Amino acid sequence: MNIAMVTDTWLPTKDGVVNSIIQFRKSLEKLGHQVYVFAPGKENKVSKKDDNVFFFKSKKFRPYPDYRMAIYPTGRTQELLLEKNIDVIHNHGMGFMAVRAMVASKFLELPCVFNFHTWVTDALHYSPVHLSDNLLERLAWIYLRYLLRRSDTVIAPSEKTLNDLKGKCSNMHNSTVVAPPIDRSRYNKDVDGSSIRKKWDLEDETMLLHVGRIAREKNLELIIDALPYIKKERPDVRLFVVGDGPAKSYYESLAAEKGLNDIITFTGFVPEKELPNYYGAADAFLIASTFETLGLVMLEALATGTPVIGLDHGVIPNIINQGNNGLLFQEDPKDCAEKTLKVLRSEKEINNNFIKDTPLDNLECGKKLEEVYESAIQIKKERIS
Secondary structure, eight states, X not given: OEEEEEOSOOTTSOSHHHHHHHHHHHHHHHTTOEEEEEEEESSSEEOSSXXXXXXXXXXXOTTSTTSXXXXXXXXXXXXXXXXXXXXXXXEXXXXXXXXXXXXXHHHHTOOEEEEOOOOGGGGGGGOSSOOOHHHHHHHHHHHHHHHXXXXXXXXXXXXXXXXXXXXXXXXXXXXXXXXXXXOTTTSSTTOOOHHHHHHTTOTTOEEEEEESOOOGGGOHHHHHHHHHHHHHHOTTEEEEEEBOOTTHHHHHHHHHHTTOTTTEEEEESOOTTTHHHHHHHOSEEEEOOSOOSSOHHHHHHHHTTOOXXXXXXXXXXXXXXXXXXXXXXXXXXXXXHHHHHHHHHTHHHHHTTOOSSOOOOHHHHHHHHHHHHHHHHHHHHHHHO
């Protein structure tokens, strides 16, 4: 098959959507399929690094400069879909690129699969439109239901997310769960974190880790507020925040304000090849996000044998097998600290059962996507007839 993956975010930006597309693409290419990526860029052009990546002229999204909006009208989407003889559109976007995918799907009568990655309704504080939160959420769901109902198949990254979606939009044509695979050649129990400990002069200190886009919806305040309680029992504790995002400077200021600069390190983005070593170096991984649809970073941590302490919210309880691969905490810094200390005291015991649900491997994922695409093609034919 020839597959067009349409997205509102792409490299060098790194987030869950980009990581998912990369893994999906690898899975499909292993099975001999041709995958093209359509993404916003500074101008209409082909990527210099990858001939199968096409950029569409866009402008920066001012509230979140890492993201771009492909607002400029062009017929290039449909031209490329025809030129590359595309069989199915796999839409990973929710913004302007998503609209391009839906319009092209209608006029070219191509099947469109919509991959629901993000609870965008939890990020309405980035909206440049000044309306009440309730009105913004209602408008957002009107738009999201349009995407969901007009897609031939909807993919969610987890059963929890899919069930929540069905509660919001009951009359989707078809829906299923496909989680991006974890690269077990990179994320496994044999990962050596000694180079990271040496780099940051950690020696025998207690290293806590948070990985991901640094944004307010990731709820990092809760972890920062828990640190003083953790420090009482573990005076050698250090928290490493790996990643970047629009709230990085806010959290750096917060750490300074609370006098925690000496125990919190904001690394910014780290090279992809180094990321597994950070997981391998950590004694525990912490996540307090209210924004996850899958929690890929939790799976990466668990695959390296690192226990996860997570907020009891959304999909996080679906990943954490209480007491076996980590612990859940409530929306309370003291509870976060207590659960973290409990895990640290019994780290070896918890690591014995490091993962609850093994994600699909690359080949299984590719085959699952093949089934999804074939189903979407059939659904499209029925809808047209």
